[in-house]
Amino acid sequence: MSRVTSADVARESGVSRTTVSYVLNARADVVLTEATRQRVLETAARLGYTPSAPARALRSGRSDLVLCVLPDWTIGPAIDTLLDHLTTALAEHGLSVLVHIRRGARPLSDLWRAVTPCAVLGLLPFGEQDARAMRQAGIPVVGAALDEDPQPDVFAVPQASIGGLQADHLVSRGRRVLAYAAPHDDRVAAFADRRLAGVRAACERHGLPEPLVTAVDLDVASAADAVRGWHAGGVTGVAAYNDEVALAVLAGVRAAGLDVPGDVAVIGVDDIPAARVAAPALTTVWQAIDAQAAYLATALLAALGLADAPPERPDDVFHVVPRAST
């Protein structure tokens, strides 16, 4: 049982491969008799014909694969949701998602040259050199990035604003001395630093002292140490890098014999399922992953000339979900 080709469909339909190609690609500029069209379509379906992706790619110099480059750290549930949405949205246009997890400093160029994707979606900042080379080769590059990326076609979630939102919320709860619970994982440092910058800026804006910054491991002992340090420094509000760190801080506060939010208020980022059922329920920053995914998908389709409409930047990208911990 070898592969069914367009030649098979042509022979069975009594037409040439050219005609088969015209029919199957629904070329509007070519006029065909309806009878021929129907016959070819019917034969293709009956034979279970699927065009060979490699052959099309070789012919056109462009595959129908979208190369999706991920950072080598896990963003958590967000990345799952994002990929899920992207895969679905792109599949509707016949595009498949090829996931590449970026490891070490191995150059991206080998991969994209080999795969000849029709577009590249970066969920992390590329090296400038890689991006330029891809654009030169005519491959649209769309990406999510950190806030100060200068590319106009890059959708950046303003990480600093997330920190600002956290700080503003703590201030609205009457907290005047803040701390930042940083992650210990260096791989997320780029994100953590920008969120911290947002907290810093907000403190300055509100005329508060600089926030105390402490790295917190995801265990009770580490968090309790941090909490004791902050308490000694008069801290009454803690902005955590994400919900996992925030949950560790909650545990640290308990271990230190203090009360949330009485002694110290805590706010995270992500709204993971565990946040809602924490003790006390964790206030957090919710991110509209769906909207971000939809934006990226549309931006990508637009870059390929496949979108119905240009992408609309989502406006409510994130907001505070107030709960008992603040």
Added chain:
Amino acid sequence: MSRVTSADVARESGVSRTTVSYVLNARADVVLTEATRQRVLETAARLGYTPSAPARALRSGRSDLVLCVLPDWTIGPAIDTLLDHLTTALAEHGLSVLVHIRRGARPLSDLWRAVTPCAVLGLLPFGEQDARAMRQAGIPVVGAALDEDPQPDVFAVPQASIGGLQADHLVSRGRRVLAYAAPHDDRVAAFADRRLAGVRAACERHGLPEPLVTAVDLDVASAADAVRGWHAGGVTGVAAYNDEVALAVLAGVRAAGLDVPGDVAVIGVDDIPAARVAAPALTTVWQAIDAQAAYLATALLAALGLADAPPERPDDVFHVVPRAST
């Protein structure tokens, strides 16, 4: 700046494309002068030559893409880790991972026929028809599946054993009336049912009554309702589908004014970061995702004749991590 082809390398090196192909594919059965070999290698590097994946795929009828089929629900952090490991392990052999998230009942056949992957990795059970068609087309199919899959080349995490482990642990803590906290999400029903079956079997083995089964939403109210029901039924130990459900149960116990583990012991599955810092710290079943990923990668490479050694089934696939909640 158009693509660098093997013809370019041939011309620059003063040899034929045949020779270039022989050198670059390091064919052991062909003897070439070392000088020629070096010259070709050097030219290829200087020109930045990358063989066209589509062209190779068209020629050989097989791409270097591994199609990885995921279920349409998110398994959580486990899937991230798994993909991460797989991508890395396969990249060492020049293989790329193409992720496909299964949606609805759309047939898999279109995708694999179009992509012509060199292998398919299923992280969910396939339809028997799809699997047979792929095997007939000569595409190795490797997969993780639920426990009672009959295929010998399928690596199945025995889901029922996870439930059994949970129940055994609760019994070892002196609990004689158990409940099962099931997820509300139908998409994970296949997993949940098998884990529950394991709990049931363990209860029978220990001469305990049938476990009470209640679906628990990931919020306090739903969990509190469930807890009150169980308490009225004399339940003293709860096995939860996963850690997220278990954390909800902890919150429900608190809301119901009861004590963990005094009144009721709780055990989850996954060991997510939040489990360790929960109040009280959550006992859970740890799964060796790394080992599973390594096994799958090796099994896949073996099926392709690329592995150094046949895969060794990991033995410690999971074990209980005892903490304060039991």
Added chain:
DNA sequence: CTGAAAGCGCTTACAG
């Protein structure tokens, strides 16, 4: 309105 022919970039029998 439809077909014969070329060519995308690669590898591999087959000759020299």
Added chain:
DNA sequence: CTGAAAGCGCTTACAG
């Protein structure tokens, strides 16, 4: 030891 030629499956000018 190396080269000329064919062919993987597709699409698209170019002729009829």
